[in-house]
Structures are given as structure tokens and as C-alpha cells.
Amino acid sequence: MAEDSAETVLPEAAPAPPPALPADFAAIYAAHSQPIFYLALRLLGDPTAAQDATHDVFVKAYRKLDEFRGDAEIRTWLYRITLNHCSNLRQSWSARNIHTADDEAVFDRVGAASENPLRVLETKELGERIRTALAGLPDEYRVLLLLVADEELSYEQIGQLTQQTADAVRGKLHRARRAFTAAFAKTA
Amino acid sequence: MNPPSSQLRQQSATEQVHTTQGETVREFATPEELLRHDRGQTAVPPGIAERLGETLAAEPPPAAEKKPWWKRLL
Structure with a gap:
């Protein structure tokens, strides 16, 4: 019987710890x-x-x-x-969100009405709301916001990473903020 | 990993926290502050380091300089 043999098996030795990183x-x-x-x-x-x-x-x-x-x-x-x-x-994954200039105009219009601070309840759903809001943004806005959130990066470095000037980063960041604020508000 | 101190300073300067009926409500002035807060709440799963250690144990050391084949002929 399988159960009998299982009872007679000696406990396995503890697995070796994984190799440490250099x-x-x-x-x-x-x-x-x-x-x-x-x-x-x-x-x-x-x-x-x-x-x-x-x-x-x-x-x-x-x-x-x-x-x-x-x-x-x-x-x-x-x-x-x-x-x-x-x-x-x-x-x-063929998971790209392709947004046209018309889409961006929609983000701008919606964002203009959503200038309130971002209010969140300290709940476990916060991560899911952020995921949903980011998923609704053009790739460029999503990347910009995530990079700007790291205070160790300057606008110049973000510009290098996204192949544009620091001034372009500043300009697009304004629209990205508005688009995120509008998208986040919809997740409430 | 704890966020850098500058990050904490920035958060404390702009983030407002209210507690009402046992629920904590936070307000963030910008999306990036919200993302910073979210990042601070996100722990790196320890399994990544273990798996990375196993992978790198099978890798040659990175210090060996690799010359292209045509340079080795010169």
C-alpha cells in the first residue's frame, strides 16, 4: 500500500541552502x-x-x-x-495599449476636471487600484510616472532612459499626472 | 528595503494622513508620491534572491574580459 510505504519513508534531510550571491x-x-x-x-x-x-x-x-x-x-x-x-x-504578450492622439485628448479633457489630491483609504486594494489606473495609461505616461517616482533619478536621467530631453519629460509629466489622476479616480 | 531618507522627507512634507472611524485616509499631492508610498509598501519576494543565487552559481565570473574574435587575432 502506498500509505504504508509513505509511513516508512525517513524524513528528508533539510534541503541545502541556496547559493549566496557573489x-x-x-x-x-x-x-x-x-x-x-x-x-x-x-x-x-x-x-x-x-x-x-x-x-x-x-x-x-x-x-x-x-x-x-x-x-x-x-x-x-x-x-x-x-x-x-x-x-x-x-x-x-501582444499586450500593448496603443493610444492615438485622440485618446490623449480624452485624457487631457478628463484630467482637467480631476485636479483634486489623490485620496486613498489605507486598504489592501490600493495596489490593485494603482495597477488598474496605470494599465489605462499610454505606455509613455506609465513609464514616466514610475521613473519620476524614484527621487534618485533626475529629469535628465529620465530623459536618457526614455530617449527625450529633460524639458520634454517635464512637459509630458504634467499630462501624465492628469491622466493618472483621472484614471485613478475611476477605480474608486 | 527602506526608502531613502530623502524620500521619507518628501512624503512627510506633502502627504496628509487622516484617521476617521478607524480607517486611515491618505492624501497625495501627485501620482508619483502615491507611487512612492505604494513602492514603500511593496516587499521584494525573498525567492528572487534564492533563485538568482542558484542561477549565478552556474555562471562564469563576470570579471573575465571578453575580447571579440578579431581582436584576439591582432
């Missing part, structure tokens, strides 16, 4: 894994996919560490890898 790389992971995971989570909208993406981003970073010249902040470099990785994933 010391230098462990410091990089400790300093940057949280913002990288959060960016992936909010870009992909799925915790499991974000875990996989974070793993893959740091594997890529480890492999290319000798190519990192130090002419950019390592945070910026990791963000670049993350943005490219998530963009490739989203394209492969």
Missing part, C-alpha cells in the same frame, strides 16, 4: 532590487511575471557587469535593462 553583486542587489521589482511589477501588472523579470534583469546585469563603464548611475543602467526587458515581454 559579495559585490549581493550589495548591488540589496541596494536596487526593490525599485527594480516595483518597476517590473507596475509595468507588467503581474507579481509572478515581475519576479521572473527581476530575476532575469539581475542575471543580465551580472553577465554584462564588465560592460558597465560607470558613466551612468548603476540604478539608471538597471532601469534601462528593466525597461527593455519588460517592453520585450509586453510585446511578446
Whole structure:
């Protein structure tokens, strides 16, 4: 009987602990894994996919560490890898939201009526509301807001990451804020 | 990971917290402040570091400089 044999099996030895990260790389992971995971989570909208993406981003970073010249902040470099990785994933999922200029005009009109501060109840649903609001934005706005939320990045660095000038970042950020505020209000 | 101190300063300067009937209501002046708060509440699953350690254990060390084939001929 299977149950009898199961009873006679000796308890398994505790599994070996997973290998530790190389010391230098462990410091990089400790300093940057949280913002990288959060960016992936909010870009992909799925915790499991974000875990996989974070793993893959740091594997890529480890492999290319000798190519990192130090002419950019390592945070910026990791963000670049993350943005490219998530963009490739989203394209492969055919999950792109394509917005036309007309769509942006709608965001602007709706946003103009939603200038109130963002009020939230401290509930577990906050993450879901944010996910829904971000999912309704054009990719460009979503990326801008997530990058600007990291105070370690300057507008110049965000411009480099998104291939535009710092002034363009400032201009689009205004519209992105209004679009998010309107989209977030709809999730209440 | 804790948010940087500058982040905390920024949040405390602009974030308003009200408690009514046991519910905490927060107000954020901008979406990025809301996102910062959300990021602060989001923990990195520990499984990522474990899986990463297993993956990197099978990788060659990154320090070895890789020369392109044509440079090795010169």
C-alpha cells in the first residue's frame, strides 16, 4: 500500500541552502532590487511575471557587469535593462495599449476636471487600484510616472532612459499626472 | 528595503494622513508620491534572491574580459 510505504519513508534531510550571491553583486542587489521589482511589477501588472523579470534583469546585469563603464548611475543602467526587458515581454504578450492622439485628448479633457489630491483609504486594494489606473495609461505616461517616482533619478536621467530631453519629460509629466489622476479616480 | 531618507522627507512634507472611524485616509499631492508610498509598501519576494543565487552559481565570473574574435587575432 502506498500509505504504508509513505509511513516508512525517513524524513528528508533539510534541503541545502541556496547559493549566496557573489559579495559585490549581493550589495548591488540589496541596494536596487526593490525599485527594480516595483518597476517590473507596475509595468507588467503581474507579481509572478515581475519576479521572473527581476530575476532575469539581475542575471543580465551580472553577465554584462564588465560592460558597465560607470558613466551612468548603476540604478539608471538597471532601469534601462528593466525597461527593455519588460517592453520585450509586453510585446511578446501582444499586450500593448496603443493610444492615438485622440485618446490623449480624452485624457487631457478628463484630467482637467480631476485636479483634486489623490485620496486613498489605507486598504489592501490600493495596489490593485494603482495597477488598474496605470494599465489605462499610454505606455509613455506609465513609464514616466514610475521613473519620476524614484527621487534618485533626475529629469535628465529620465530623459536618457526614455530617449527625450529633460524639458520634454517635464512637459509630458504634467499630462501624465492628469491622466493618472483621472484614471485613478475611476477605480474608486 | 527602506526608502531613502530623502524620500521619507518628501512624503512627510506633502502627504496628509487622516484617521476617521478607524480607517486611515491618505492624501497625495501627485501620482508619483502615491507611487512612492505604494513602492514603500511593496516587499521584494525573498525567492528572487534564492533563485538568482542558484542561477549565478552556474555562471562564469563576470570579471573575465571578453575580447571579440578579431581582436584576439591582432
